[in-house]
Amino acid sequence: MSGINFFEKGEGQALVLLHGFCEIGAMWEDFANSLSDNFRVICPDLPGLAGSELSSDSLSMEEVAVILEEWMEEQDIQNPIVIGHSLGGYVTLALTELLGPKLKAIGLFHSTAFPDNEDKKGMRDRTVIFLNKHGVETFVTSFLPPLFPENRREELNQEIQTAISQAKKCSLEGLIAFTKAMRDRKDRREVLQNFAGGKLMIAGELDSAVPIEASQAHKTLVTDYVELAGTGHMGMVERKAETIEIVRNFCLKHSS
Template sequence: MSSISFFEKGEGQPVVLIHGFCEIGEMWRGFSNALSSDFRVICPDLPGCGDSPLALSQNSLEEIAVKLEDWMEENSIKDPIVIGHSLGGYVMLSLLELMGKRLKAVGLFHSTAFADDEEKKGMRDRTVIFLKKHGVEKFVTSFVPPLIPDERREELEQEINIAIEQAKHCTLDGLIALTKTMRNRKDRFEVLKNYSGSKLMIAGTLDGAVKIDASRKHQKAITDYFELENTGHLGMIERKEESLKIVKEFCERVVSR
């Protein structure tokens, strides 16, 4: 049996929403409530996050993808639409490479198919050092707020605090392993480009984690590309209604095709 913890709501076409780094499946609760009138929405905790334990050998996206493939089979999640936020997008791409046409459609939400460059890899290494020295609580308290542009942090203070509290449900070993996993991941742009199904990308013009210039380089490989103006890395918080509308309409188009 899979050790993946998850919640689900609704019936019909399966839509799997995969959370990002320093996040848990619960971050999608608002989206799942809104989408569940039309879809079966399933939100897993990635290993080392929430209630999903981290396997000792788990140190690659490929291993996580195999684990999720087994989990989907066990829970009769067939022909799903899979959308991932940030790290969740990297996981989705690894799943896409593994499962191909067995995924009905895919989406990248503030994510990228490109591998880390050397500057980003150095940042990942510093993250590991910080986590080992200071632990989860101090890290997530400093990591989450800058994902949102400074001018909106006061307005979204309550939502940021909720995100920080959710992030505290990630384990230290989990965050360290996932940081290394992100650093070591390979480029999967060709995997994305060659996939013949519908492909969604939602980018933030002020995203500091996934730069808008990098997102725009994906347009030739994407069927449904959207930019959220004046938005950082957490569009589901910063532009909740707009991003929810994009996801809902994308899923509806996929089902109607």
């Protein structure tokens, strides 16, 4: 058994929503409630984060893809559309490399096909040191607020506190394993370019984690590119209603 915890809502074309780092499947609840009018929406917890098991203290994106392939087989999830936020986008690309035409369409939500550069790898290493020293609660409390634009943090305080509360459900081992997996992931621009199905990218103009210039470099690699003005790394919260409709329209276009 894959050991994946998940929730689902609706029926029809399968739509798998993958959460990001310091996030859990429950972050997609409002998306699932709305999109279940059209789709079977399935939202798993990635291994070691929230309710899903972590079978070892190390992971690669390729290993996560294999675990999710097993889970999809267990749940009879066939020809899904898969959309991932941030880390979830890295996993989506690894799944694309593994499953290819078995996926109907894919989406990168504030994510990238580029690997980490040396500066980002150094940041990942410092994150591992910080997590080992201070633990999950201290880390997520400091990590999450800067993902939102500074000028909206007061307005979105309740949403930020909800995100922090959910992030505290992630295990220390899971966060460390995924930090290393993100650091060591490979360049998947060719995987993205060669995938024959629909390819969505949602980018944030003010994204502090995925610079807008990096997102714009993907325009020729995707079929649908959407840039959100005045938006940081958490567009599914900052621009919830708008991004739900972006995802719905993309999925409707590519589900026939």
